[in-house]
Amino acid sequence: MTVSIYIPGVSAEVNNGPGRQQGAYPLNQWYVAAHSKELTDTPVGRTLLNEAIVLFRKGNGQVAAVEDRCCHRHLPLSAGTVEENGIRCGYHGMLYDDSGRCIDIPGQDKIPRRAKIHAYHIREQNKLVWIWFGQQQDSEPTCEPPAYPIHDDPRYVSDGDVYHYNAPYQLIHDNLLDLSHLGYVHLRTIGGNAKLHMNARMDVESEGTSVRVVRHMPASEPPPTYTAAYPFKGLIDRWQEIVFHPSHLEIWTGAVDQNSEDVNNPERGGFHMRGFHGITPETSTSCHYFWSMATNPSQNIEATKAKVIEQTALTFDEDKVVIEAQYENMKRFVGEAMIDIHVDVGPNRARRIIEQLKTEASAG
Amino acid sequence: MTVSIYIPGVSAEVNNGPGRQQGAYPLNQWYVAAHSKELTDTPVGRTLLNEAIVLFRKGNGQVAAVEDRCCHRHLPLSAGTVEENGIRCGYHGMLYDDSGRCIDIPGQDKIPRRAKIHAYHIREQNKLVWIWFGQQQDSEPTCEPPAYPIHDDPRYVSDGDVYHYNAPYQLIHDNLLDLSHLGYVHLRTIGGNAKLHMNARMDVESEGTSVRVVRHMPASEPPPTYTAAYPFKGLIDRWQEIVFHPSHLEIWTGAVDQNSEDVNNPERGGFHMRGFHGITPETSTSCHYFWSMATNPSQNIEATKAKVIEQTALTFDEDKVVIEAQYENMKRFVGEAMIDIHVDVGPNRARRIIEQLKTEASAG
Amino acid sequence: MTVSIYIPGVSAEVNNGPGRQQGAYPLNQWYVAAHSKELTDTPVGRTLLNEAIVLFRKGNGQVAAVEDRCCHRHLPLSAGTVEENGIRCGYHGMLYDDSGRCIDIPGQDKIPRRAKIHAYHIREQNKLVWIWFGQQQDSEPTCEPPAYPIHDDPRYVSDGDVYHYNAPYQLIHDNLLDLSHLGYVHLRTIGGNAKLHMNARMDVESEGTSVRVVRHMPASEPPPTYTAAYPFKGLIDRWQEIVFHPSHLEIWTGAVDQNSEDVNNPERGGFHMRGFHGITPETSTSCHYFWSMATNPSQNIEATKAKVIEQTALTFDEDKVVIEAQYENMKRFVGEAMIDIHVDVGPNRARRIIEQLKTEASAG
Incomplete structure (x- = not known):
């Protein structure tokens, strides 16, 4: 079930539709999202190409990037905590893996199919973390990130x-x-x-x-x-x-x-x-x-x-x-x-x- | 006489018409305006339901609430001073009683009939100060404020x-x-x-x-x-x-x-x-x-x-x-x-x- | 040659057309631009009647006022330096005289005819610096500035x-x-x-x-x-x-x-x-x-x-x-x-x- 929550006096500030904001930036590019050294044990919230993203490093050392939004009541996940397998919201504890799928709702057995946020293609190389912005939000990378x-x-x-x-x-x-x-x-x-x-x-x-x-x-x-x-x-x-x-x-x-x-x-x-x-x-x-x-x-x-x-x-x-x-x-x-x-x-x-x-x- | 004073580049930020701002809040309700302890010998300016209001306590201890605006040149009355019988503007000294009527214009004998601002129904009970927002600005309360x-x-x-x-x-x-x-x-x-x-x-x-x-x-x-x-x-x-x-x-x-x-x-x-x-x-x-x-x-x-x-x-x-x-x-x-x-x-x-x-x- | 540089998300904040912003101020007036003592060896950037202006004092002691904008990439000239004969931009060193004409482009022999910004009529008298705002940007003063x-x-x-x-x-x-x-x-x-x-x-x-x-x-x-x-x-x-x-x-x-x-x-x-x-x-x-x-x-x-x-x-x-x-x-x-x-x-x-x-x- 979805509640319609009235949000007074606002218009969308970030792009969150299925496509990318068009015409403002080159797309089908890897962009730098972070220095490697920035991603330690706390999440980093960062808006890139007008999309609000949370970057974090999982327990196995791999970097991850998902939408900076819990699908429940939209608290930024960057206000939450990093765990072995994902990032947990700081409001009601929902846990997301690096594909954006919610994998734990404390106190609730069944996880709704729609409890999912967008995930980004992200690569770490030469002490830089690169993120892919394709033509569409789900476009696959067509090349490797630049080497340095x-x-x-x-x-x-x-x-x-x-x-x-x-x-x-x-x-x-x-x-x-x-x-x-x-x-x-x-x-x-x-x-x-x-x-x-x-x-x-x-x-x-x-x-x-x-x-x-x-x-x-x-x-x-x-x-x-x-x-x-x-x-x-x-x-x-x-x-x-x-x-x-x-x-x-x-x-x-x-x-x-x-x-x-x-x-x-x-x-x-x-x-x-x-x-x-x-x-x-x-x-x-x-x-x-x-x-x-x-x-x-x-x-x-x-x-x-x-x-x-x-x-x-x-x-x-x-x-x-x-x-x-x-x-x-x-x-x-x-x-x-x-x-x-x-x-x-x-x-x-x-x-x-x-x-x-x-x-x-x-x-x- | 009324001067038309040109105010560049603005639109009304507070609701000041005869009716209430519609559709944003429940009306015909008492709302908390202040803790009792907040109203001492200085006025308190506060916007409530998008209306700019000044709250004060008269010499007899009773609380009062009127529009936060001198009808002369619109200085906030909350920048003025509380007196025994009302609140006095800090610019040219016009005095208002708790019904919003101007009762003194220093240096002028006749007080214009239109020298009046809106007053609010206000009640103090159980260390809380409640204010009534009816359907219209002049609606009478239809119930008592909540007891606590x-x-x-x-x-x-x-x-x-x-x-x-x-x-x-x-x-x-x-x-x-x-x-x-x-x-x-x-x-x-x-x-x-x-x-x-x-x-x-x-x-x-x-x-x-x-x-x-x-x-x-x-x-x-x-x-x-x-x-x-x-x-x-x-x-x-x-x-x-x-x-x-x-x-x-x-x-x-x-x-x-x-x-x-x-x-x-x-x-x-x-x-x-x-x-x-x-x-x-x-x-x-x-x-x-x-x-x-x-x-x-x-x-x-x-x-x-x-x-x-x-x-x-x-x-x-x-x-x-x-x-x-x-x-x-x-x-x-x-x-x-x-x-x-x-x-x-x-x-x-x-x-x-x-x-x-x-x-x-x-x-x- | 002129580059069209895309400036995202803005509309003009200052008036920079050939005519004056109409209807907001009296025109054909001298206005105070500065106290004399303000103009020493550094430029003063100041918006007057919605026009961004840089005021400065030349080597001979005379005051000058031109548009606060280098015609190359629009850095404010007030971020530059005052020289004997004019004001030099702090980005690539273009020098302007008090008529708004560019008189030096370091590293380039030919100065484009269009390398010019608007200059203002300005007078210093009785320790005050007055600036003329005529009906049009190029209107000549029709009177002397007020004496004090x-x-x-x-x-x-x-x-x-x-x-x-x-x-x-x-x-x-x-x-x-x-x-x-x-x-x-x-x-x-x-x-x-x-x-x-x-x-x-x-x-x-x-x-x-x-x-x-x-x-x-x-x-x-x-x-x-x-x-x-x-x-x-x-x-x-x-x-x-x-x-x-x-x-x-x-x-x-x-x-x-x-x-x-x-x-x-x-x-x-x-x-x-x-x-x-x-x-x-x-x-x-x-x-x-x-x-x-x-x-x-x-x-x-x-x-x-x-x-x-x-x-x-x-x-x-x-x-x-x-x-x-x-x-x-x-x-x-x-x-x-x-x-x-x-x-x-x-x-x-x-x-x-x-x-x-x-x-x-x-x-x-």
């Missing part, structure tokens, strides 16, 4: 965090694909000389749904984060390689002593900062930003790693302030044109890819 | 408080009519063994607009609040009697030593907790929760009372967290069915009574 | 501040044109005897778009602020002269020892408080309140000035609480008539002037 072996590579030490942005996900894409802003936004950390950044030669190439941007800044002053981590002798040849994918970006940067070796060689030495940036929409106007930074400090490994992570966090704090201010102002000035400049080649290619994928998602 | 002699019974010590919930009033009805949640929500206070709660036999009967739920939990472990208040010898026979009325619930619970006497006998001894729960809608999506708890501690009366009240407050804090989280999630999942389980018999009867009363209120 | 020589008069010491009100600007007009509220709202500061305030004779005259209200309170007790600043011997003859203009009010008040001289004589001695009150709408439901207070303390000049400013700030704090509470309640009681009393003559004249000017602004 750097997280398991013994040559690097890494750590990361998750940030919440009150801004649409594409503004973060723009920001990351155009590192020329370093000279203005990140003067105190990874910035360096503004003119050098703005004048750096930039190569942009696309392939499928990826965009690759490469910039070189030869003979430049090392910024504070670099000198703290690596014994550069003086000026450096600096390189930045950005690869955009619809669900995440890899931003691998680094430097060698000036004229010491070819910065185009993937086997180059020197100091490396390999950043992972998983951008997962929360709603159409907010997003989660899962980042990690892997480096190869030359000495005092743990202390330097801590320092680099701290500096990276400060850098992203600076970006967050700018991007959220930008979005607030965009809302105030809706309708005003935006004028492109030379740095926008990479971001604009990514925008075209996202538009294409959103169109496909709507048509599918 | 426990508040004046010398066998009990009692105290209480008022909580504000960002949730519709019916979710509190649900919660109070189904005490099976004690085992999951209130483990640290009045909870006890979860399975025992969920498996307890429950008798539900209705009469008119009341629902009565009785549950017995023989041979159970006494929960922390009980052992702190009463010298139980070991296991206890526990009883819970819940009576629902549209404006309030009585939840009388208690326990005797196992097998020591018949828990169905209203004259049974042991430890008693007699809870009063006045649920008054603030708006259709929020409410005031006026509660009191009366007990009969066996010794250290005042200290034990303080302890019981503290524990009760903690218990209701736990409920508030759950109910507000539930409501937020209900808004996110509007449209999803709710699946009933065995504990819902009492709550569902109360929902049918409220639906019937709301229909009558709309038709009236 | 008191700020530069050596007989007075003065200081001031800017307050933000969550209330429409006309509620502040009402408040300032009717000082009878002093006896109820400002008892602790400049208030004094309530009956005396309410019974004081009031003369109201209008001329063009101005209203002048004069009130005398002979033989009254000096209020706390007065006795702290001036060695009155006993009772005082108190005078209040209020002049309303659509963009600001002058409230000049003071007192002489009882019967010592004619309070109608503009050259009267005694203690003077000359208040300037610039009321500039932020939006149709909020405003900026730029105030200053000039006095002529008899001794301990700086200490007394500090005391008077502190007292004045306290007084305006009291007003802010009342006016914001009034506005919140007006929204709750939309549709209820407001009943006029004797004190409303001045405020109502000002309302008629504003209505007339708003009608002209809409028709223009």
